[in-house]
Amino acid sequence: MKAAIYKGINRIEIEEIDTPEMTTGTLVLKVDAVGVCGTDLKTYKRGHPFFQPPCILGHEVVGTVVRVNDASDGDLLGRTFAVPPYLGCGNCEFCKRGFSELCKNKVWFNGAFAEYILVPVELIRKTMAELDHGVNKVLATLTEPLACAIHGVKRLSIQDGRKVLVVGAGPMGLMISMFLRDKGCEVTLSEVNKTRVVKAQALGFLTIDANTVSLSEFSARNGKFDHSVIATESADIVQEVFNCVRPGGKVELFGGMPRSVKVHIDPYYVHYEEIDLIGSFGFSVQDFNDAFGELKIRHETYSKLITSQFTLDQIESAFEAAMRPENLKVIVSMH
Ligand SMILES: [Zn+2]
Ligand SMILES: [Zn+2]
Incomplete structure (x- = not known):
């Protein structure tokens, strides 16, 4: 499969890599669209302690479940979701007190600028932000950044x-x-x-x-x-x-x-x-669900933020475009 590999400052290259192998509790998501985030841009421009090259960036993802590891997840096959890049573990003191954004044992997926990604099933099960008529795949990439915005407003x-x-x-x-x-x-x-x-x-x-x-x-x-x-x-x-x-x-x-x-x-x-x-940092499960609900009701408002779209092959152009002030949200759309 194709993936955009971040190789270091100002270097991101499309490569052919193996499609991810499933393990217990994971599934494979075919990526539909990914938003370019300020964090991706910072990493590209000056590096980031959390994202050491070589790695795949991108976390504002919408995708369709194409393979499941456990038969009990068969009901998710073929369905399209906005997927949070991480969630709290649910068991630690922070999670129990409702501050899951501060959890130190978060469950993650790796970067989404790729054709397929491996996703822990619980990221989908706990949010179930499934796309329907109200919100399209491109718009739904705003769920994660909007969840962060909503979290900030709640504080x-x-x-x-x-x-x-x-x-x-x-x-x-x-x-x-x-x-x-x-x-x-x-x-x-x-x-x-x-x-x-x-x-x-x-x-x-x-x-x-x-x-x-x-x-x-x-x-x-x-x-x-x-x-x-x-x-x-x-x-x-x-x-x-x-x-x-x-x-x-x-x-x-x-x-x-x-x-x-x-x-x-x-x-x-x-x-x-x-x-x-x-x-204010990140978001909780509740914030993510609130954001998805908000996008459904106010899709006209939020769609004004999406100013350009690129394909995965054009990832460098997408990053360059996202750094220009005339652009707001730039989306990499797979098909
Ligand atoms: Zn983001
Ligand atoms: Zn936790």
């Missing part, structure tokens, strides 16, 4: 305040914003890249062009925000965001920053103003 407690600043109008910032808006929040998106400011405006969002006005200036003029989600890698912006969130609000670090980066904040805001600094 905000928007029942206490609905005026939210989202920093960064990339695909994740936009997905978070769309979900917040659907939940009745007033969302303002701040972005440095002009092309993305225009994109966010075209999607109907209030925007701050961060080249022309600082967040502090903006909030001095327009009032403070209840909460803010930082969906960029920029550590420098964090203090600036504290300046424009009201006392008792929340500032969430949604975007992952490199380990070497340090964030400087004035503890005054945390202590005297009780602004919480929180993080």
